[in-house]
Amino acid sequence: MPLFNVYPLYDVTPVSGKGVYVYDDQGAEYLDLYGGHAVISIGHAHPKYVEAVSNQVSKLGFYSNAIQNPLQVKLADRLEKLSGCKDYQLFLCNSGAEANENALKLASFKTGKSRVVAFKNGFHGRTSAAVAATDNPNIIAPINAQQEVTILDLNDITGVKAELEKGDVCAVIVEFIQGVGGLDQGTSDFFEQVYALCKANNTMFIADEVQSGYVRSGKFFAFQHHNVTPDIISIAKGMGNGFPIGGILIHPEIEAKFGMLGTTFGGNHLACAAGLAVLNVIEEKQLMNNVINMSEYFIKIAQTIPQIKKIKGRGLMLGLEFDFEVGDLRKKLIYEHHIFTGGASNKKLLRILPPLTVRKEHINMFFEALIGVLANSEIVEAKV
Structure with a gap:
């Protein structure tokens, strides 16, 4: 049976990973500065992560949400402590799209309204309401x-x-740093006025932190760079370091009712073990400090390269914008220099989303390769 052909694929087959590197089926080493869409937060095969997931699956990998699961409570408590989102409630699911779907559904329940306001170049997932709020008619x-x-x-x-x-608007949903759309950001003044307008008009303010959350921006959540308090915060990607897990943080003013939300696999024992391991490593290794320091180092070097026309994003959620489309540049980086990077709907933008454990030597490797590729006349001529 053939696979449903919906993904354009690079001819690389990773079979293992360690830290910021992955290794293919031929034994070649690749520097991973994309982390599978910012999913790899604490590095591939982190020993504490492997230990936690292995220990849990050897005992109990799954049971439904019809029983007590103390791991969910522990994860919620750790998340409250590290994120600073005091007194929020946690609902666990399986992915970013599902998180946003539940956020929008909850907003509609709470307000009794149905219309959503979203923003150009936003991406919120591929499920029904989440994809409708995504600015891409093709999907x-x-x-x-x-x-x-x-x-x-x-x-x-x-x-x-x-x-x-x-x-008639139940929710405003926004990425505080746009991901797929190309690392654009609203101003603090804009976000703060939107927040005030939501409060004045019985509208839920949803922070989509699926990609920008979990320390990636230099704060635990990207909205924390601004003076706002979202009603609902959606999370996923870096939350499980590769294990499928997502969730929404729900303001204490929103009351739960039995049956309002639900999921079969969400918050299962194995997912919670993965999520707890990620939070433990983030705290123990002080990865927020590393994000801030490595971001400053990366930007300082990027500013010296004349072909880079704009540096976008925050923390380790960064974009390098050129005056030519970067498709060939990405291919040369992966095939000639064994470095994974990302693209965006902005075809002139190179996205950098490394594990939060990245070091200066890895950033140096990237820029040495990038400078070499940019010296290639074929890339330079492609802009004309």
Whole structure:
């Protein structure tokens, strides 16, 4: 049976990983500066992560949410402590899309309204409401398009005010640092005004932290760079270091009711063990400090390279923008220099999303390779 052919694939077959490196089926080593869409937060095969997951699966990998699971409580307590989101409630699921789907559903339950406001170049997932709030018509099927969504320009506070004052908007959902869309950010003034407008118009303010959360921005959540308190915070990717896990943090003013949300696999024992291991390593290794220091180091070098026209993002969620499309550049980095990087809907942007454990020597390796590739006349001519 053939696989459903929906992914354009590089001709590389990783079979193992360690730290910031992966190794293919031929034994070749690759520097991973993309982490599978920012999923690898504490490094491939981190020993404490491997130990925690192995120990848990040897005892109990799964049972349903019909029973007590103390690991969920422990994960919620650790997350509250490290994130600073005091008194929020945690609902666990399996992915970022599912997290955003539940966030939007909960907002609709809470407000009794159905329309959503989202923003251009935003990406929130591929499930029904989440994909309708995503600014990409190519991945929105007719069944998704039935959702009531208004997409505005980022930083368009006049547009947000006009839409919210119509009285039918249940939620505003925003990435504080856009991922797939190309690392654009709203201003603090914009976010703070949106937050105030949501409060004034019985609208839930949803922070999509699926990619920007878990220390990647230099704070635990990217919204913490601004003076706002989201009603709902969606999380996933770096949460499990590769194990499928997601969730939403829910403001204490939102009351739970039996049956309001649910999931079969979400919050299973194995997922919680993975999630706890990630939080433990983040704290023990002081990875937030490493993110801040490595980001400063990376940006300082990037500023010396004239072909880089703009440096976007925060922390270790970074983008390098050129005046040419970067598809060939990425291929040369992976095939000639064995370095994984990422792309975006902005075809001129190279995305850098390494494990939070990345060091200066790895950044040096990247820039040495990048400078070498940029010296290639074929890449330079491609911009013309």
